[in-house]
Structure formats: structure tokens, C-alpha cells
Amino acid sequence: MTDNTIVILGNGISGVTCARHIRKNDPDIPITIVSAETRHFFSRTALMYIYMGHMKYEHTKPYADDFWEKNKISLKLAWVEQVDFTERELHLAGGEKLSYKTLVLATGSKPNKFGWPGEDLKGVQGLYSYQDLLQMEENTGKIGRAVLVGGGLIGVEMAEMLRSRNIPVTFLVRENGFWDNILPVEEAALVGKHIREHHVDLRLATSLEEIISDKNGAVQGIRTTDGETIDCQFVGLTAGVSPLIDIFKDSPLDTDRGILVDDKFQTNLPGVYAIGDCAEFRSAPGEGRKTIEQVWYTGRMHGETLAHNLTHKKQVSYVPGIWFNSAKFFDIEYQTYGHVPAKWTEPYHSFYWESGSGKVALRLLFDQKDCILGMNAFGWRMRHEFFDRAIREGWKAERVLKQLSSADFNPEFHRQFHQQVLDQYNRENGTAVKLPKRSFIQKLIGSRA
Secondary structure, eight states: OEEEEEEEEOOSHHHHHHHHHHHHHOSSSOEEEEESSOSSOOOGGGHHHHHTTSOOGGGGOSSOTTHHHHTTEEEEEOOEEEEETTTTEEEETTSOEEEEEEEEEOOOEEEOOOOOTTTTSBTEEOOOSHHHHHHHHHHTTTOSOEEEESOSHHHHHHHHHHHTTTOOEEEEEOSSSTTTTTSOHHHHHHHHHHHHHTTEEEEETOOEEEEEEOTTSBEEEEEETTSOEEEOSEEEEOSOEEEOOGGGTTSSSOBSSSEEEOTTOBOSSTTEEEOGGGEEESSOSSTTOOSSOOOHHHHHHHHHHHHHHHHOSSOOOOOOOSOEEEEEETTEEEEEEEOOOSSOOSSOEEEEEEOTTSSOEEEEEEOTTSBEEEEEEESOOBOHHHHHHHHHHTOBHHHHHHTHHHHBOSOTTSOOOHHHHHHHHHHHHTOOOOOOOOOHHHHHHOOOO
């Protein structure tokens, strides 16, 4: 049995960030990271680029292999089969036990399954871990068609991966618009059109009934709830992810959908904390925030906050600030800041502009006092600090529109849309807002609002 002061279960962004910041704050405290997924931390968002041939696995590691030894962070490549919270021990596959004084649970997520007949057949899988990527390589080697189930960011990534190898893809989305539980109707339509333009057979308002097996226990097709049968040899389950907490279900650890924690990531058990995808706040960490946050930057903030609390007497609460997320829908970049729900019942009002090409769009949402609540941008890179400040300070609509050129983060010679946006805003609102004149230097490097 090995004695460790801090053991971190999971080597994703949350667990590794926590280890790094603990070491920054304390040069001597023993730290062990336990994971069987990979020996070293890697960029999870880069999985698709490995499959597409743009990168190799070794290119996805943000730290050199000797980083861990230099920083005195021990790595344990092992599966954990059980945690004995009474004895403070991790039971590893193969019979080894690892003791801890402080345990940080950062076990991440797993792809959702909803009890579909055939969901465990060969050729059916999600995409979250490095093992999933290796399995996808094996499962898609010689196939004629793939079917993806569930609209969302992982589904778009998997569709792009498969299309990069010219594999025909049928995409089943039960909602009436793509990701329309997150995106307003115009943005959902823009994304759906763009997906189809990349030769993906997108089926909206279509649900999976069952996955059909061949005589060898592998996928040979699917059946929809409309009774249609689609031949395929691969089914990607992309209907979101859930906290990976299976081994804790019959333990004294308090769980619901995730591991329940307070605003300092403390569980109900002394010396046990949870961060990242697997953590569920007992109370949402801010207005408009969710109790489970499964985004890269929030995972990093979880790790930083907990590391501070494990190495300082003065404890701090997790304060994530204004919501932010970004992604790509094939070659259209997406950013969102603040509060922009798919639908709103409050007396809010929005301004939506879309380019003639249908590849660039901007939505601004305002409250009843005309203060900005949030924004969505497609195909148009925006400066984080601009909208963070505008939302925090409650800028009025005209101020946001007048200063929009300062928010632009597109390359220097990228086509600019500020005047088009302002012209439409003026037509719709009967106003005469004008863009401020900018100096040559401001045009070149952009100015802060």
C-alpha cells in the first residue's frame, strides 16, 4: 500500500490543472494522478484531428513528457474499480491499493445511452475518450454508411470526421431544428443548412427506434420511429454526455446526476472533492449557470479554484463569471457570451443579422431596459473582453452597436460587416446610429472599448 497526500482520479483538464496549481502553491506536497485512459494529459478537443490525419497523438500533449517528473507529479496508469471512502483507499484493477489523505474526483463524462435496442452492438459507440477514438478507427475502417444519433457539438465533430474519409453520413436529430434546445430558430436553421451543404443527410424531427444486428452481433442498420430502415455499419451515439460516476453509485458519496458538491467543490465526505464534468453543484454557481458544467474552460477554473483551497487557509468560492462557449460547425466558428436561450418568455428583445451568404451571423439579446444580456456569433470572431465588459456593465444597444468594430477579432484583411449590421439595426429601429471614425492604427490593431 502506498501513502499519498493528494490523489487525483482523472487526468483531463480539471484534474491536471488542479495538480499543476497545487504544485505552484506548494513545492513539496505529494501528488498522484491516476488514470488508465492515457499515460499523459492530452487535448481532448484534438481527438477529431487525429482521426482526420491533421495531427498525431503525440502532438496533442501540451507538456513535455518530463514535465511530470520535473514538477514532482506522479502518474499512475491504472483503472480504479472501487473507492473505499472509510479506509481512504482506491482499489485498482489487479489488486493493488492506493491510499489517500485528500481525494479529488475528476472522472469526466461518458456518452449518453437511452436504452435503445441494439445500443451495445459492435459498431455502436460514442466519442469522448482516447479509447473511443481507437475504437472508432477500428469500427469505421470498411463501412458503407454511418448513422449519427443526437444533434449537438459531438455529433457535428463526428460527422466532419467521417466525411473527411468520404463516408456517407445520415444524421438523426429528434428536434425540429439542429441544437434548437440551445440555439434560437434562426441560428439552428443556419447550422442545419451548413451541415447539409457538407453532404450530410440531416434528418430533423427523426428519432431512433432500434439498432439492427447482423448474425455476428454487429450493426447492419437502424430503424426510425417512423418505421424507416437505413442500412449502415456504424452508429455514433452523440446525444450528449453524462457524468462518469458509476463506481460511486452504491457508496456513501452523495450523487444525483453527478457528484454533489458545494461552491468550494467539497462533497459530503471529509477530504473528498469533485471537479470537472463529473461534479454537480448543489446550487447553480451564478445566474443563468447550470449545476453541471461540461466545458473546457470551466473545467480549468474548477481545477484552479480547488487547488487554491487545498493549499491556502483562506477558502474561496467558485465564481465562474459570465457564461462563454465556442465551437465549430464544420468551417463556421461559433461563439456565445452571456445569456442567449433558445427561447425567452421575459420581455427581452433581440437583434439578429445574417450575411447574404448565410455563413456569418450575429445575435444580440437585450433586457427590457435595453441592456445587453448576451450574444451569439457565427463565422465572426469576437473579442472575449469586449462582450465580457459590455454584459457586466449592462451596455445599451446603441453603445454596443457603435463600438462593434472594437469587438472584431477577425484577421486584418478579413471582410468587415460592421456597417451592414448597423444599417439593418437602423432600418429596424428607426435610428441613425453611426460607427465612430477610427484612426489608421485603430483600424490596424483594433481599439478597446
